[in-house]
Amino acid sequence: MTRKRFCFLVALILLSLVFLAEVFINSKDSFLTSIAIPYLVAKGNYTFSGRVKETEDRKVSQGTTHMPASMNKTLGPCTDPPPNLVGPLRVEFNLSLTLEEVRKEISRPLQEGGRYKPPDCVAIQKVAIIIPFRNRHEHLIQWLYYVHPILMRQQLDYGVYVINQDGDGLFNRAKLMNTGYVEALKQYDYDCFVFSDVDLIPLDDRNIYKCFDNPRHLSVAIDKFNYVLPSETLFGGVSSFFKNQFLKTNGFSNTYWGWGGEDDDMCKRTLFRGMSISRPNAEIGRYKMIKHNRDLHNEVNPENAEKVGHAETTMDEDGINSLKYTVKEIVKDALYTFITVDIQAPAS
Numbered sequence: 001m002t003r004k005r006f007c008f009l010v011a012l013i014l015l016s017l018v019f020l021a022e023v024f025i026n027s028k029d030s031f032l033t034s035i036a037i038p039y040l041v042a043k044g045n046y047t048f049s050g051r052v053k054e055t056e057d058r059k060v061s062q063g064t065t066h067m068p069a070s071m072n073k074t075l076g077p078c079t080d081p082p083p084n085l086v087g088p089l090r091v092e093f094n095l096s097l098t099l100e101e102v103r104k105e106i107s108r109p110l111q112e113g114g115r116y117k118p119p120d121c122v123a124i125q126k127v128a129i130i131i132p133f134r135n136r137h138e139h140l141i142q143w144l145y146y147v148h149p150i151l152m153r154q155q156l157d158y159g160v161y162v163i164n165q166d167g168d169g170l171f172n173r174a175k176l177m178n179t180g181y182v183e184a185l186k187q188y189d190y191d192c193f194v195f196s197d198v199d200l201i202p203l204d205d206r207n208i209y210k211c212f213d214n215p216r217h218l219s220v221a222i223d224k225f226n227y228v229l230p231s232e233t234l235f236g237g238v239s240s241f242f243k244n245q246f247l248k249t250n251g252f253s254n255t256y257w258g259w260g261g262e263d264d265d266m267c268k269r270t271l272f273r274g275m276s277i278s279r280p281n282a283e284i285g286r287y288k289m290i291k292h293n294r295d296l297h298n299e300v301n302p303e304n305a306e307k308v309g310h311a312e313t314t315m316d317e318d319g320i321n322s323l324k325y326t327v328k329e330i331v332k333d334a335l336y337t338f339i340t341v342d343i344q345a346p347a348s
């Protein structure tokens with residue numbers, strides 16, 4: 001009897017051991033997967049660092065999180081304001097920095113195409129950063145180096161879209177930004193759009209690259225203007241719009257070729273639609289601009305100032321609803337999505 005009971009106990013203990021081992025192996029397995037997946041994704045991006053052309057399976061990559069669904073469920077919302085901000089920043093341009101060095105240093109937490117999601121909380125907004133661009137690769141390197149880490153600390157679910165004007169016709173900053181809005185929405189369900197010049201670097205990470213109750217002008221105090229906002233109607237540099245705010249203004253005008261006027265036009269559109277321009281204070285909204293000469297094929301266009309006067313009568317037919325362009329190429333770098341577009345520019 002005792003012997004039988006002993007055998008039974010031994011069998012029970014053995015069974016429990018097998019059961020415990022099973023549980024342990026399983027949990028260890030899922031634990032390993034959960035840390036290995038983000039690591040592999042980051043590593044994958046890193047080896048991706050060359051210029052990889054977008055493949056046909058675009059749909060597959062659209063809006064994917066690269067995160068196990070089970071992890072997503074448990075994430076709470078990110079805190080507002082973000083906890084890891086540091087405030088004023090020191091920015092010293094090192095123009096010898098190469099793109100490869102920046103990729104090595106900061107692409108690890110990013111997903112292909114310059115996409116990021118905070119790993120441990122759900123971002124308060126999904127933000128597309130749109131940079132109108134032509135021939136400013138040395139500025140782009142500085143922008144990526146300084147601004148990516150800021151956006152990560154701001155815990156945004158964001159993507160960086162560089163909209164490159166093809167050819168050497170007259171430059172059209174506003175039409176490129178409209179194009180970026182449309183193209184970014186094809187990639188992911190963004191609800192907020194930040195439009196930024198490539199040469200503007202924020203000097204304070206409390207200047208959050210997100211959207212507000214009214215369209216926002218973020219670059220209020222630029223070193224070039226002695227950190228003073230030259231005019232209350234200024235709306236150039238860096239601005240942000242919720243999707244519905246941008247649609248209210250019909251986006252930007254498509255008809256401002258060459259330098260000047262398109263930002264004043266957008267200021268008018270915003271006011272005409274009953275919105276105002278929101279701004280951070282001049283302490284937080286500080287920027288450093290990379291010094292440069294006027295670009296070729298982007299000379300001041302004297303016609304533009306006159307056009308601003310007609311903004312109210314033209315805005316309903318000239319904007320997102322009349323936008324025409326052709327995508328020539330989409331390249332997903334580790335640090336950004338580079339979209340080259342033909343915007344039917346007149347010869348300069």
Ligand SMILES: [Mn+2]
Pocket residue numbers: 197199289
């Ligand atoms: Mn500039």
